[in-house]
Amino acid sequence: xxLRHHHGSAQHPLAAQAAANLTAMAGMAGAGGSSSSxxxxxEDDTRLPVAVQLPSPxxxxxxxxxxxxxxAFCSLNSSSxxxxxxxxxxxxxxxxxxxxxxxxxxSWPWPRRPPARVERRVALARAHFGVREYGRAxxxxxxxTPQELESFPPALFLRLYGLYLYGEKRREEESFQSNECKEHxxxxxxxxxxxxxxxxxxETGRLKDGLLLYLYGIVLKGLDRKADARQALVKxxxxxxxxxxxxxxxxxxxxxxxxxxxxxxxxxxxxxFFATLDAARKxxxxxFFDGAWxxxxxxxxxxxxxxxxxxxxxxxxxxxxxxxxxxxxNLRNFxxxxxxFEEVIRQDPYKLSCLDTFSNILYVKEQAVALSHLARQVIAxxxxxxxxxxxxxxxxxxxxxxxxxxxxxxxxLALNSQFTPAWILMxxxxxxxxxxxxAVEAYHSAVNVNQRDYRAWYGLGQTYExxxxxxxxxxxxxxxxxxxxxxxxxxxxxxxxxxxxxxTAEAINCYQRAQRWGDRERxxxxxxxKVHARIGQQKQAAACYEKLLQELDVDLSELPVSGQSxxxxxxxxxxxxxxxxxxxxxxxxxEICATRLLDSSGAEKEEAKVVLMSxxxxxxxxxxxxxxNLPDETCDERFTRR
Numbered sequence: 001x002x003l004r005h006h007h008g009s010a011q012h013p014l015a016a017q018a019a020a021n022l023t024a025m026a027g028m029a030g031a032g033g034s035s036s037s038x039x040x041x042x043e044d045d046t047r048l049p050v051a052v053q054l055p056s057p058x059x060x061x062x063x064x065x066x067x068x069x070x071x072a073f074c075s076l077n078s079s080s081x082x083x084x085x086x087x088x089x090x091x092x093x094x095x096x097x098x099x100x101x102x103x104x105x106x107s108w109p110w111p112r113r114p115p116a117r118v119e120r121r122v123a124l125a126r127a128h129f130g131v132r133e134y135g136r137a138x139x140x141x142x143x144x145t146p147q148e149l150e151s152f153p154p155a156l157f158l159r160l161y162g163l164y165l166y167g168e169k170r171r172e173e174e175s176f177q178s179n180e181c182k183e184h185x186x187x188x189x190x191x192x193x194x195x196x197x198x199x200x201x202x203e204t205g206r207l208k209d210g211l212l213l214y215l216y217g218i219v220l221k222g223l224d225r226k227a228d229a230r231q232a233l234v235k236x237x238x239x240x241x242x243x244x245x246x247x248x249x250x251x252x253x254x255x256x257x258x259x260x261x262x263x264x265x266x267x268x269x270x271x272x273f274f275a276t277l278d279a280a281r282k283x284x285x286x287x288f289f290d291g292a293w294x295x296x297x298x299x300x301x302x303x304x305x306x307x308x309x310x311x312x313x314x315x316x317x318x319x320x321x322x323x324x325x326x327x328x329x330n331l332r333n334f335x336x337x338x339x340x341f342e343e344v345i346r347q348d349p350y351k352l353s354c355l356d357t358f359s360n361i362l363y364v365k366e367q368a369v370a371l372s373h374l375a376r377q378v379i380a381x382x383x384x385x386x387x388x389x390x391x392x393x394x395x396x397x398x399x400x401x402x403x404x405x406x407x408x409x410x411x412x413l414a415l416n417s418q419f420t421p422a423w424i425l426m427x428x429x430x431x432x433x434x435x436x437x438x439a440v441e442a443y444h445s446a447v448n449v450n451q452r453d454y455r456a457w458y459g460l461g462q463t464y465e466x467x468x469x470x471x472x473x474x475x476x477x478x479x480x481x482x483x484x485x486x487x488x489x490x491x492x493x494x495x496x497x498x499x500x501x502x503x504t505a506e507a508i509n510c511y512q513r514a515q516r517w518g519d520r521e522r523x524x525x526x527x528x529x530k531v532h533a534r535i536g537q538q539k540q541a542a543a544c545y546e547k548l549l550q551e552l553d554v555d556l557s558e559l560p561v562s563g564q565s566x567x568x569x570x571x572x573x574x575x576x577x578x579x580x581x582x583x584x585x586x587x588x589x590x591e592i593c594a595t596r597l598l599d600s601s602g603a604e605k606e607e608a609k610v611v612l613m614s615x616x617x618x619x620x621x622x623x624x625x626x627x628x629n630l631p632d633e634t635c636d637e638r639f640t641r642r
Contacts, residue, residue: 122155322341487517488520
């Protein structure tokens with residue numbers, strides 16, 4: 001976890017530059033920052049998942065096998081791979097034997113075969129796809145008439161999908177030549193032509209094939225017609241629900257629509273969106289979408305519930321195990337998450353997806369040996385992937401070699417500039433190197449790629465808080481809070497900013513909410529107590545400190561065991577309560593607090609001695625067999641032995 005370092009903003013050379021980077025956003029922050037009630041996240045009206053109901057394993061395998069063959073035939077390799085892995089994750093049973101499609105059906109996995117002329121052209125196009133010659137694949141199918149292409153949707157899909165991939169390849173090449181990491185500014189030159197062809201079919205009601213609807217959806221998305229794209233993708237998953245890529249693109253569009261809203265607004269497009277999915281909800285694939293969407297919304301416990309139910313039907317699925325590990329990671333349950341990732345590695349040792357998150361867990365737990373072993377293992381598999389580069393970067397960061405770590409993260413971004421974790425981790429490294437301007441740039445890049453990742457917003461807040469620019473830090477912390485409204489760390493961060501800005505009422509409210517959502521680090525209570533004490537609310541401060549002692553299992557009815565080390569927050573709590581109990585005339589509790597402070601060091605220990613001596617408590621001890629006039633050192637020894 002990153003530490004917060006505070007420097008004087010007036011003298012800091014980067015303070016003006018950092019403030020200038022946020023000039024455009026300052027007005028947005030000011031518009032919502034005048035009232036603490038406006039910054040409170042509203043309840044999300046996203047529907048909760050229902051109980052997972054799956055058909056029999058035999059029926060699932062029959063569906064999956066046929067759909068996987070069609071996806072593989074159309075060169076939708078990612079969805080085909082995902083579905084094939086799902087098929088082998090079904091429980092072992094003799095009833096499943098013989099449900100796979102025959103070899104004759106996989107050559108054309110549709111009920112009606114085309115004429116030999118069409119089939120030969122399609123076979124050639126698929127061969128071109130195999131060697132990534134997408135332009136040739138599209139060109140060889142131009143010899144077919146429009147009637148032939150429309151009569152056999154797979155042929156039309158391969159022709160248009162070949163054009164789409166050819167345009168994507170050209171876009172990536174132009175982006176690389178421009179030496180920029182901003183591919184979204186460059187468009188696919190083939191999108192308009194594909195859209196014209198598919199729009200003509202859609203207007204006449206002839207666009208009914210699920211895969212063609214999927215292609216239409218991603219083309220509309222590329223043209224920034226997101227509402228139309230969402231409608232097309234909804235129709236696609238209704239017509240062909242086994243295409244996992246269509247579900248992911250649909251979720252990405254919904255995420256974009258949510259991110260475009262005012263982060264403090266209670267309005268949401270989720271409810272209206274889920275209403276359009278009623279037809280698709282009849283298929284069992286909707287449960288995988290539910291789990292992924294809830295995970296994206298940081299509803300980790302609900303998502304984990306869905307995946308646990310799915311795991312009963314797919315007990316060998318590494319995908320489900322990985323998603324469960326991500327849920328546990330987001331909940332900061334690092335031990336269960338690590339166990340799940342280790343299980344995935346045992347089942348599929350060459351799978352690299354999400355292993356960068358596993359390396360984050362090993363980094364947080366400071367397991368250098370395990371992280372080194374993981375880095376060596378993945379380098380042997382494929383060192384030129386973003387996930388592997390991030391694992392290597394985490395390894396160097398744990399060793400304190402931050403320059404090498406940044407180099408690894410830059411290599412990850414050279415391979416995929418849209419890989420959000422690399423931007424965020426690079427921002428963390430720049431913070432460790434005391435380079436806030438570079439950290440801000442990295443975090444902003446992460447936000448531009450994925451506005452739903454709270455870590456980027458939180459990192460920006462930490463950076464500006466380090467510069468003592470609390471007004472700007474508050475803006476970013478509030479964005480992170482909107483994404484993680486049940487995370488006590490977000491509430492504490494917002495409260496710290498309010499406290500620094502002397503907005504005491506808002507700070508108290510936020511600290512109380514942090515405590516309500518389970519403050520694992522136990523930072524909310526001591527900070528809340530200090531705020532109460534500073535404004536003269538002694539009883540409220542004492543109540544907070546007493547609750548802190550309860551959480552720390554400190555029983556004031558018993559005297560301490562000698563030699564116990566005291567945490568700084570515990571020292572502060574005991575010191576405040578010692579004075580408070582003395583003023584309230586509760587000398588027994590005052591004695592115990594003072595006695596415990598003798599195990600501390602510094603001014604609190606000396607003050608505890610004075611309190612004990614001035615209150616006549618040493619005389620009370622004399623009645624129990626102690627001599628009053630021993631030197632202070634011997635008195636200390638007696639107190640610490642009790």
